[in-house]
Amino acid sequence: MISLAANSQNRVTITNAGYNGNNVLDLLARLDKDVLAKKPQLVVLMIGTNDMLNLRNMLTVEEYKKNYQKLISLIKKHAKLMLMTIPPINVEYLNQRVDPKHYAPGGPQARVDSANAVVKELAIKNKCHLIDLNRILLACGGSTDDIGSLFQNVPNFNVNDGVHPVANGYRVIGTAVYQAISNTYPDVTNIVCFGDSITFGYKMHGEGTITGDPYPAVLSRMFNQ
Template sequence: MRFGSVILILAHIAASTAAVGAETIVAFGDSTTAPRSVGAASNGRPAGLSSYGMNQSDITNPPHNTVLSVNETDSHLYVYADMLRDRLADSTYGLEAIDNEGIGGNRTDQALSRLNGDVLAKTPQTVVVQFGINDSAHDAGAGTASRVPLDFNEQSGGDGILDNGNDHPFAGRGNYTDNLTQLVQTMQQNSIDVVLMTPNQVVDYSAVTNDRLSLYADVVRDVAVSESTKLVDVWQIYGDFVADGGTISSLTLDGVHPNAAGHQLVSDALFSLIFNAGPPNGIVGDVNQDGSVFGDGSMAAEVDDVTAFIDGWLTTGHGNHLQMYTHGDLNFDGITNLADAFILHHALVATGSSGLDFRLLTAVPEPRGTTLLLIGLCLLYCKSRPQRTQECNNAPHCSTKCKTIRHLQPPMALLFDH
């Protein structure tokens, strides 16, 4: 076994001793999120759904679905929140609870009215948000007014002025873009990690059509970018399924609401996003989340990722993924340590720099003896082969191998000696 492999195995062992703190996740949405019983009612709609009239009303706090238990698999459908709960509970994620706060027929204006009681009061670390089908629905048929206008232009009737007699029929409900943005911003102000989900595709019927609903899915993507949230693009996931030869009907109970197969696709995507969480902005090593990997420890943390990393060295107990990452916990294992230092080092090398100067870590007050030993070994390791990573990245003959390695979780990926 080579010297580098010994170092990295030691680093992996040291990192693996940290435990992730217990986390509460809230699933916040409409009937595509809510618990439900299995079995069709006389009108073909799944039992447990809120009434059709609920969708059209202005009630601000509609009751939750009557189906609350999800343990009787013979009579209750496992929705994505249940599947995700079971998978995370079986992992090392440290899940405390997943609270399903889906209500059938809910729109974003109603979601705003219950945000405090149904979400913020639970003090979650992560909230999964999915609304849109009810907001987009046009009860008088295609081409008529949706239950919630898409944006301010629609809300104002196209003239940019409210309360002049030309407003959208449901202008008092706000508009989907502003409502969703306000939901996200309020949760972020409460240190909540938000995961937005686009609505799923449907089988067109009189009240809901994909042409109209796709515009609301576009808004979700735009808000995810503007507010820097994570995104699960359920619309695209369903589209990919169809492109591979499947049908929307095979993913839904009634052409609209996901069945077990539809919920499984969503659960798989959420599990991958939440448990194997990547950088909040998608840039590996961008500790300060300013959009680039840069620094050598000589500048302020706002512009220097190395300084930001040193500031978080050996810290623990950060409440959500954004806080973890901005304190240097780049692999989300609950502590900022050498495993994270290697991730930052290689991210810096990829930009053309010489990488992380591990000697900076010895200047942090009161490091443990084992940490000092590993840092010393790291210094020898990095000094002995300073150009190998860059050379490998540029070498055509090992492109396939490198591609595989980049998909492994550091530091174990580094055990493959090129």
């Protein structure tokens, strides 16, 4: 993983601690090294897409919830914490790539909805600020097969992805996170963005860093322009 913090001239230090393919268990395994060692004042956490959809890392909803709670408890001992729901998906693309039987009984959308219900429940239980990213991105059109979609698809990226954002999608995410932090924790100066490939910036310019397109890069520019 490439994890690049802001330079000393920046007012707010941002770390991109995303990693492709991770689920909540992977985040628990690298929490100390990739997050707590940075001594953040605030952690912005988004995890669940692989837990629900990636056959190599898929968990039951119960396993996801149990380990997500462990992650929250560990982080909150050291830093403030914001949670994000996971983004919308293009169900048609998912069903083209993966036999739908693997997402039985409800299909991939039901698994995404279940993950987001868990995130909302745990945000309330643990008194964490919640950014309902799924709702925000759905309001901006969601994940479709239109060329103007905020997610990688055949017309705009030549892939039947439907899960990972394009640059405009990351601008929406970065703006939502910036507004939430500015309104809730305006004085923080050391922030770690923790998650999977969606935080990492899969296939985007500057993936894994705070330059280019990933949402941590958008966030860094907004805070330090």
